[in-house]
Amino acid sequence: xxxxxxxxxxxxxxxxxxxxxxxxxxxxxxxxxxxxxxxxxxxxxxxxxxxxxxxxxxxxxxxxxxxxxxxxxxxxxxxxxxxxxxxxxxxxxxxxxxxxxxxxxxxxxxxxxxxxxxxxxxxxxxxxxxxxxxxxxxxxxxxxxxxxxxxxxxxxxxxxxxxxxxxxxxxxxxxxxxxxxxxxxxxxxxxxxxxxxxxxxxxxxxxxxxxxxxxxxxxxxxxxxxxxxxxxxxxxxxxxxxxxxxxxxxxxxxxxxxxxxxxxxxxxxxxxxxxxxxxxxxxxxxxxxxxxxxxxxxxxxxxxxxxxxxxxxxxxxxxxxxx
Amino acid sequence: xxxxxxxxxxxxxxxxxxxxxxxxxxxxxxxxxxxxxxxxxxxxxxxxxxxxxxxxxxxxxxxxxxxxxxxxxxxxxxxxxxxxxxxxxxxxxxxxxxxxxxxxxxxxxxxxxxxxxxxxxxxxxxxxxxxxxxxxxxxxxxxxxxxxxxxxxxxxxxxxxxxxxxxxxxxxxxxxxxxxxxxxxxxxxxxxxxxxxxxxxxxxxxxxxxxxxxxxxxxxxxxxxxxxxxxxxxxxxxxxxxx
Amino acid sequence: xxxxxxxxxxxxxxxxxxxxxxxxxxxxxxxxxxxxxxxxxxxxxxxxxxxxxxxxxxxxxxxxxxxxxxxxxxxxxxxxxxxxxxxxxxxxxxxxxxxxxxxxxxxxxxxxxxxxxxxxxxxxxxxxxxxxxxxxxxxxxxxxxxxxxxxxxxxxxxxxxxxxxxxxxxxxxxxxxxxxxxxxxxxxxxxxxxxxxxxxxxxxxxxxxxxxxxxxxxxxxxxxxxxxxxxxxxxxxxxxxxxxxxxxxxxxxxxxxxxxxxxxxxxxxxxxxxxxxxxxxxxxxxx
Numbered sequence: 001x002x003x004x005x006x007x008x009x010x011x012x013x014x015x016x017x018x019x020x021x022x023x024x025x026x027x028x029x030x031x032x033x034x035x036x037x038x039x040x041x042x043x044x045x046x047x048x049x050x051x052x053x054x055x056x057x058x059x060x061x062x063x064x065x066x067x068x069x070x071x072x073x074x075x076x077x078x079x080x081x082x083x084x085x086x087x088x089x090x091x092x093x094x095x096x097x098x099x100x101x102x103x104x105x106x107x108x109x110x111x112x113x114x115x116x117x118x119x120x121x122x123x124x125x126x127x128x129x130x131x132x133x134x135x136x137x138x139x140x141x142x143x144x145x146x147x148x149x150x151x152x153x154x155x156x157x158x159x160x161x162x163x164x165x166x167x168x169x170x171x172x173x174x175x176x177x178x179x180x181x182x183x184x185x186x187x188x189x190x191x192x193x194x195x196x197x198x199x200x201x202x203x204x205x206x207x208x209x210x211x212x213x214x215x216x217x218x219x220x221x222x223x224x225x226x227x228x229x230x231x232x233x234x235x236x237x238x239x240x241x242x243x244x245x246x247x248x249x250x251x252x253x254x255x256x257x258x259x260x261x262x263x264x265x266x267x268x269x270x271x272x273x274x275x276x277x278x279x280x281x282x283x284x285x286x287x288x289x290x291x292x293x294x295x296x297x298x299x300x301x302x303x304x305x306x307x308x309x310x311x312x313x314x315x316x317x318x319x320x321x322x323x
Numbered sequence: 324x325x326x327x328x329x330x331x332x333x334x335x336x337x338x339x340x341x342x343x344x345x346x347x348x349x350x351x352x353x354x355x356x357x358x359x360x361x362x363x364x365x366x367x368x369x370x371x372x373x374x375x376x377x378x379x380x381x382x383x384x385x386x387x388x389x390x391x392x393x394x395x396x397x398x399x400x401x402x403x404x405x406x407x408x409x410x411x412x413x414x415x416x417x418x419x420x421x422x423x424x425x426x427x428x429x430x431x432x433x434x435x436x437x438x439x440x441x442x443x444x445x446x447x448x449x450x451x452x453x454x455x456x457x458x459x460x461x462x463x464x465x466x467x468x469x470x471x472x473x474x475x476x477x478x479x480x481x482x483x484x485x486x487x488x489x490x491x492x493x494x495x496x497x498x499x500x501x502x503x504x505x506x507x508x509x510x511x512x513x514x515x516x517x518x519x520x521x522x523x524x525x526x527x528x529x530x531x532x533x534x535x536x537x538x539x540x541x542x543x544x545x546x547x548x549x550x551x552x553x554x555x556x557x558x559x560x561x562x563x564x565x566x
Numbered sequence: 567x568x569x570x571x572x573x574x575x576x577x578x579x580x581x582x583x584x585x586x587x588x589x590x591x592x593x594x595x596x597x598x599x600x601x602x603x604x605x606x607x608x609x610x611x612x613x614x615x616x617x618x619x620x621x622x623x624x625x626x627x628x629x630x631x632x633x634x635x636x637x638x639x640x641x642x643x644x645x646x647x648x649x650x651x652x653x654x655x656x657x658x659x660x661x662x663x664x665x666x667x668x669x670x671x672x673x674x675x676x677x678x679x680x681x682x683x684x685x686x687x688x689x690x691x692x693x694x695x696x697x698x699x700x701x702x703x704x705x706x707x708x709x710x711x712x713x714x715x716x717x718x719x720x721x722x723x724x725x726x727x728x729x730x731x732x733x734x735x736x737x738x739x740x741x742x743x744x745x746x747x748x749x750x751x752x753x754x755x756x757x758x759x760x761x762x763x764x765x766x767x768x769x770x771x772x773x774x775x776x777x778x779x780x781x782x783x784x785x786x787x788x789x790x791x792x793x794x795x796x797x798x799x800x801x802x803x804x805x806x807x808x809x810x811x812x813x814x815x816x817x818x819x820x821x822x823x824x825x826x827x828x829x830x831x832x833x834x835x836x837x838x839x840x841x842x843x844x845x846x847x848x849x850x851x852x853x
Binding site: 177178179182183185186189190192193194195196197198199200201254 | 373374375394395396397399400404405406407411412413414415416420423424425427428431433436472473475476
Binding site for chain 1: 672673832
């Protein structure tokens, strides 16, 4: 285990020093790598670990973004505070949905559908709220400064993004080793068996959903103060939900590093294909590629890329135990 | 005061009477066997006792508490634990991780729970397999895992659902020995079983269910000679189940 | 509140519901037999639309006739999708099935975008602007025609399933896969045909929609959603449920526009779905 931490420490060091060699454009790509890695990790806490698939996670991103932005614009709260409030707002909605869903025993596809329904209802409502700009969207003033969570250039966002990723990794790792995390995966593997050995299924599914939705919403604030423009079609849409789930699925659900690896693989690919293909007039091709990737992963690597990396590294680590 | 008291429990599915007005009591430290032909409602009874089904009528009393409306995890926390007829391991977890989940029922601390899990795994004889993924276990080992998990929750009453099915005679004997030891550690046992050798060897008392109703109750020797019981089984099943 | 207007909305919604029914019928058939949720349903439908549109553009043949080609093309596409993807994931956990089908949906949606471009198209059909008057109530003629044809196709599907050998094979495979295998049914082929029929329905429905709405690659997902809502309402796997559900949702969405702006009418459908999921997940006719 120590060897893995050493390896990770090395990678962290590289990432800390990397900005010295990157221009604004590349830094920007990394910002999105971190953003999506973080989002995927938050989603992973619910889906990868408890097995309840959500395709409506963009709802929480949007709630976080809008609440913190509204508080900043109309009440003058710093987005750092607004971020936490946004998180609580998202948790509230998530917990309501979760309670309804879990209490009524919705599983698998039915659970997926209710997450989609809530997200779509949220998006449609947001689309019609005047303060949120309705069909025009919401432009956010650029007032750089730490209190405003806004900065010139990509560099600060790079480090904050990296910080988010590390934070989420720590959360996941702590969960994995704790009672909660063990209960989560037990529920994923067999809910009835888990109940029979004392696991309160409803309670722990709700806890996972609560943590997941809270953390997801924080990213909404990050996004709002990075892009300075919010529109339900970008921040609360099915498209975003798909982007969120794509990276952990490809990287490996239910593992701490899966979403991160997935994002490092997919995000540059997405960015490159978007800019390259769009210029060549083939916009949307990267989405077709996404589609093929998703199908390929399900057919050929259902455990995600990380399971292959683990098998590849195992001999290097010299232990016969599964990592 | 019996440890467990079932009063007139019934469970229907649509028009089907799966369990009908079953009543019995179980004393602390006893081993009570439940036998009956397939489809007699034995597993349904277990599901109803442990909160997986809600009974349509009747009550379940455990240690002077009415458990009838509780959820499975609450019943487990109060000390009544069941195994499943078709084993349900946490497939993608190792044997050790499987049992740790169960140990966390009573023990808050993960490290202590791990130690408890290790001791339980050793007790059932799965020590060499502790780091194997459950999905890589053979059926007999999965049954041992199921038992280890149940034991790790520190139950007062263990509900075993056909634990001996599919085992060779040697494995059955080993399991009989193990269960005797479990019972000696003050754990009461209620076991559904088809393997008659196990029932005879372990149970002080036996209950017979047929078509959801209790048709006989008594010592194994008495029950086996009961006319109704023999008819229910039509004799053949009894003969072939003799291990 | 103008009574004539309300009746008109109800009728209009009912007629549209007929097309919805056909779409949902395809989904329900696929689920009922293969037990797979086709998340790519709406995204495949738009290919039916685009094919009919292209034929209209190139030859002037009206979608009401060229729907046969749309249906045929979608049958083939569906058959292939089933063989290549769906058949391999039939035994997989549902989570994985969902993800694979979403991938398929992305391919169809953006494939359409690549081929036909992202812009909205508004084709003119010979019947597009005509309407019929019954008293004070105006009925949109293309809608009426779409409804009639959709119901006709649905009826044909019912008859096919009930009376033909293949249809019976499909039904028996749905009821009891192992049993069907044991009596020698080529279940793989049956499944592929069934999936193909499901997508053919959706292809025909797409063609029928061409005179009724502007066309773009991104109108697929809302139809996938609507077909799910209908199938949940009617009961997964119930064909009658799909038809009845389609009509109900069509009317509900239409009537909702009295109270809500048109862009919000989906909220009604989604809320309906949430309510059904919580209260009666088996739906009206589900088993």
